[in-house]
Amino acid sequence: MEKKAVVLNVNNQDYELYINPKTLLAEAIRDHIGLTGTKRGCETVSCGACTVMINDMAVKSCSVLAVQCEGMKITTVEGLEKDGQLSAVQVGFLHEGSYQCGFCTSGMLMATSALLKENSKPTTDEIKESIEGNICRCTGYNSIVRAVEGVASGKYKEGAL
Ligand code: FES
Ligand code: FES
Numbered sequence: 731m732e733k734k735a736v737v738l739n740v741n742n743q744d745y746e747l748y749i750n751p752k753t754l755l756a757e758a759i760r761d762h763i764g765l766t767g768t769k770r771g772c773e774t775v776s777c778g779a780c781t782v783m784i785n786d787m788a789v790k791s792c793s794v795l796a797v798q799c800e801g802m803k804i805t806t807v808e809g810l811e812k813d814g815q816l817s818a819v820q821v822g823f824l825h826e827g828s829y830q831c832g833f834c835t836s837g838m839l840m841a842t843s844a845l846l847k848e849n850s851k852p853t854t855d856e857i858k859e860s861i862e863g864n865i866c867r868c869t870g871y872n873s874i875v876r877a878v879e880g881v882a883s884g885k886y887k888e889g890a891l
Contacts, residue, residue, distance in 0.1 A: 732751075733750055733751075734748070735747070736749060736796060738799055739801075739803055740759065740763060740804045745763050751797050752795065755794045756768060757796070768806050778837040781838075784799060807839055815889035816888060817843060817888050818846075819839055821888065823838075825877070826874075830869055838864050838866065854879060
């Protein structure tokens with residue numbers, strides 16, 4: 731298939747790519763842009779490891795084509811830290827030990843970051859709902875929920891470790 735030029739805005743930076751129109755956003759982010767924090771797991775829209783934010787909403791990046799995302803604001807896990815300051819949810823994950831192998835972690839961070847952008851004081855049920863589409867084989871989920879509860883309660887703030 732003929733390649734196509736596309737400009738993707740990722741973490742507030744424009745990237746000009748020349749790609750097959752069937753390239754998934756997950757593939758474009760990792761293999762063409764080189765931001766490997768986003769993981770490719772199932773590639774069948776089941777595991778959530780590839781979750782990014784598109785226009786501040788959580789989206790599984792294996793579920794969309796890169797060319798469909800032109801003109802949109804894409805945020806990956808690398809974009810959560812600003813000027814050396816971790817986001818509050820990253821701080822929460824570190825304090826609560828919300829990761830073990832880490833494969834699901836960037837997807838979990840993006841799903842919960844999107845929730846917190848929409849709702850800064852989510853309930854425990856809302857937090858659980860926000861990660862329903864993200865599978866973790868290690869943590870048992872409770873430490874992830876605790877981290878986000880800590881952000882909602884003001885216990886964890888950006889920057890502070
Ligand atoms: S790799 Fe996208 S949901 Fe699993
Ligand atoms: S920390 Fe291993 S899959 Fe979640």
